[in-house]
Amino acid sequence: MNRKKIAVISGKGGVGKTSLVASLASLGHKDNDVNLIVLDCDVDAPNLALILPPKSEEDVITQDMYTTKKATFLEEKCTQCKQCYDKHFCEFNALNWDENNNIPIIDYLACEGCGACKVLCPENAFEINPVKSGEIISYETSDELPLVYGITKLGSTTSGLLVSEVKEHANHLKKYEDSNLILIDGPPGIGCPVIATVSGLDYVVAITEPTPSGIHDLKRALEMVTQFNIPFGIVINKADLKSASQKQLKSYIKKSSHEILGRINFDLSIPEAMSYAEPVVDYAPESDASQAINSIYTKLKHILSKL
Template sequence: MRQLAIVSGKGGTGKTTLSSSFGALLKNAVLADCDVDAANLNLMFNGDLKEKYEYYGGKKAIIDQNKCDKCGICKNVCRFEAITFENGIYDVDPYACEGCNACVIACPQNAIRLETALSGEYYYSVVSDGKEIVHANLNPGEETSGGLVAEVRKLALKKAEENNKDIVLIDGAPGIGCPATSSITATDYVVIVTEPTSSGLHDLKRIVETVRYFKRDFGVVINKYDLNPDVSKEIINYCISDGIEVLGEIPFDETVLKAVLEINPVVNYENSKAAEAIKEIFEKVMEKLK
């Protein structure tokens, strides 16, 4: 069993468009949507929910009203303004609390404690054609996305082993933060998706450094390359000078917008230039995984 991650240095490059297309082309795989802050891969396949798990990541402060003497010290020391005072009662806003422990230490009555909080959920779904998808939903304001990504990947690996799947396809989180690095570690190959803009090139360089730090094999895909040929050429020159393989270039294609609106991977459409380019890239990547 092999693990393939598709990532990008920034959001909006077309990462999920490529991930959903690869998912449609794969015949014996588990798909793992590790963009837990904005998961949408399952929408592209309309999977039937089979299992649901709770994820407890961070901790939140809890005030014991029986011990609280209303001194207000906790509200003064909270730099996140998570302590509220209404109707003569001090309480904690769970969406603002970062679990830093400052109020717990400062409280002279020992009326505050930290408790592990429900940070999100993750799911196992099955599509009508037999594909399996593991996806998740991080609660608003939570900062433990890297841990939830790890849970998604563990469940995907478990299902792949149980059901004799060949590949775990990871739709990684964008950027270079904790959820992105958690999407990359221990994978067999990484596809980096970029776009021909100045910010696209800048963030491409950052994600390349990140992938190299984890010593993963990788290649680059330029999406909508023909919208700005000059920057696309700049990206190609950067890759050549740095010894990076360009796996392919995807042209701008209005069929992609149609596919998104109809919630359907673009490779399912005939006479699509983008679909043809993606299929060629897919074949190259499959050769890498052999």
């Protein structure tokens, strides 16, 4: 198989995305046809590492990332003219006035690094500088599966850029050249981090559940994937849930003719496996959920071989 890059996404959080990725990763890593690298691009809340921890803490490599820019105030240049506050230089309300010291103060969480204050201050008392926006962490699990993930620093406004950096980082791993499958745990939603995740992929797995928000957010996520012209398939989690939305989901699938990769019925093995921080296919390989995920894996592998 030529190298394929795929992501599991969900319009809505909490529908079982990371559980599915962990199990697909476990199956892929045991498959002799597959040389796998796993990425967690859910940089605002990465938690795949909890299920696939490092072999040893000493082997974990952490790299600081500086993809965010923020304003820096240079007090020595300031003449206290107060224009920056009175003339409202900052559209993001990140410039306040320190009455005690008679100088502007920057709210770093609100600052978007737009540069307006730098341009408008008559004394050039603001600079725009890169600041730490997050970290990229990489390691191998106890089974020597390479895993890379990013984690955004509080207040960083560049989650999408960090996602791109995680993907780029994977291209430089020792095992990248021999890899033939890059499996990504994508962020929920349809914003910048998801767009950065799906860009350049070969296939997307969209996971949902038969609930009003599950269906609503699935549609939005698939609209976004369609814009990128990336083939995709759907996994329905908690497929047997007694829900008024079952009819709506069935009708949507029928009308759209979207490909269904599989259905995973509600199975207590999944939350149990999560509580032990294990992929369900390892924790309870005979469970109905594991059987369903095995079928999804086989179908996915077949689809990827045809791409």
